[in-house]
Amino acid sequence: MPAAGSSALLTSGVSFKTVRAGRFVGAQNNGGGAVIATATVAQAWEKFTLDDINGGALESGDTVFIQAGTGQYFQAANGGGSTLNAASYNRLGWETFRIVKKSGTGAIVNGDIVGLQTTTTGHWVSAENGGGGTVYAYGGALGDWEQLTISGLPTTMRPRVVGYLPNWYGSYASWVSKVDFSKLTHINLAFALGDANGQLQLAPASDIATFVNAAHAQGVKVFPSLCGGGGDSRITPFYQPDKVDAFVDHIINYVVTHNLDGIDVDVEAPDRMGALYDTFIARLIAKARPRGLPVTAAVAPWMQYGMSDTTLRSFDFITIMSYDNAGTWTGPGEHSSYAQAQEALTFYANKGVARDRMVLGVPFYGYCWGNCGNGQTSAYILYKDILAKFPTASGADWINSNGAQYSYNGLATMRAKATLGKQYGGIMIWELAGDLATTSDQSLLRAIDGSVR
Structure with a gap:
């Protein structure tokens, strides 16, 4: 032990x-x-x-x-x-x-x-x-x-708790003192994009090294997350048959050079996936597995037609984006309910994905419609910023106040989802910067940790 x-x-x-x-x-x-x-x-x-x-x-x-x-x-x-x-x-x-x-x-x-x-x-x-x-x-x-x-190994394992950390909130080194590594098993650094030659661009090497060393010291694995929503134009050109092998080599070399532990693929452009994407994933896995590097993917039912079921089942685990069922592109509605999480898990079970390879995604953010401030009639808003406006918001999933409506996940729903995720492959979080410090009893990560232990 x-x-x-x-x-x-x-x-x-x-x-x-x-x-x-x-x-x-x-x-x-x-x-x-x-x-x-x-x-x-x-x-x-x-x-x-x-x-x-x-x-x-x-x-x-x-x-x-x-x-x-x-x-x-x-x-x-x-x-x-x-x-x-x-x-x-x-x-x-x-x-x-x-x-x-x-x-x-x-x-x-x-x-x-x-x-x-x-x-x-x-x-x-x-x-x-x-x-x-x-x-x-x-x-x-x-x-x-x-x-x-x-x-002779222990027979029980801690459920996965996977947190995404974007690179647009400051250097990764600056997050070493802010991230509660003790409550996570994996962190996906978002997002690694290809330059004109297919070389990955994410953050300065010294910045990544500082973060990775701190994570490893506390038992947390770190993956680069490729592409990200809206970043497909920086990745998909390298699926072409004359480029895919070199691109895969660039990815593997990047991971090994930076002492990273695996590769997360977050391509969310189903119309630009298809057979070329399937080939890319097959070749990436073929190069990664002999080195002991897991390959994972962020997926959602709405984009699933973009990859074959064979490719879907080839990942070491998938993180299911069970959120954004409503947003700035829709009218008010629940964007990430418990029932929607259950439906997403059932969808992937019916696709033949093993139960322990399904990691349930949860949001550390919400949406506002109506009088959202600064002249906005709809907005994406972090959980901690909702609490700054409404200090008791952690006790609910919906706020209707002063001409504005907010949909998000409060503590009770987050605990329920964490308990659900524990029955599968764990919990994934988009994204860690949306939370309060885990010293707060309103912290969502603290609530997850209390439910999956």
Whole structure:
């Protein structure tokens, strides 16, 4: 279980069994010497503490330390290429490994087949002949000798709480002290757009690094979100057959260079998607999955005709935008009710999306119609700004006052939606800047956290 005061996943009693010969990986003498794969039963030498330095849930692609009972770590001397030992007290390059699922991405659970890859040279931990002797770190690929079945992980996982954070409210570094990372599992940085050559543009590298380091320190994964509503003209040109492969390479390189944890795709232009979009997603996933990078998508029933059901079901998870059912382009109405959330989840269940891959989107904003101020007859308005006008607004979802009508989600509806989302794949938030600080009992994120724990 997680250590007290730590946001990283620190799990004791983890075992690895070779797939080919069914032998457990062990640290001889419980640490201090060679790593072997001879035992047919997992006892003390074959049980380890797994330290996931990315924090949060253990997911494919995370970087880990593996600690034997003596407190010494697995070490690939010279970063890989020779035998493996469990004789190091360091936490440096030679001791760090990526844990990668054989197939798929996302959370790693008991019974999954995984590989351990050195982070410095890219070699895979390998039990020669599938077990029976010494373990090496010289595998060139995740082949038969390198496949391990993992066990001993916790059987319950925290529901996803995914928050979008746009880049138009100031630098990401400035948000490090404002975001309550303890109440989130993922943050999507919005929005990454392609330049004329398909290179992603989001924020200065140093700004992203400051934010990502702070998020990782508290166990939160960070994805760039591609495109965004209205940004399709900066992405869709690169779906063309002569550009798509280079574009996918640019995306992967950007994610790896900036130490990001996956890729979110937020394309909301169904008439400009179709077969080219399907190909783009297939190639993006094909390049991302071997690196343990999840690919997710923001979706909504109204835009679903733009992608095939096969593509829809290929994402590691989807975030369902169950909001904007009314807005500045309509008359007054509920833009994000509980009933609408239920309908959206049912829609995607009927599309064959697995229950735990459906993340329910909720709004930290609302809409105004009528006397909205500054001569406006309709407006998009953040939740915190609604509260600034109406201090008791958190107790309702609708306000009718002084010739203006407001639709939003108050605390009761947000708690109900969070409870609903917990029964699926979690909750997604557009967007974090709309909330009060979580020190306030009117904070929507605080309400979500209290309902999903």
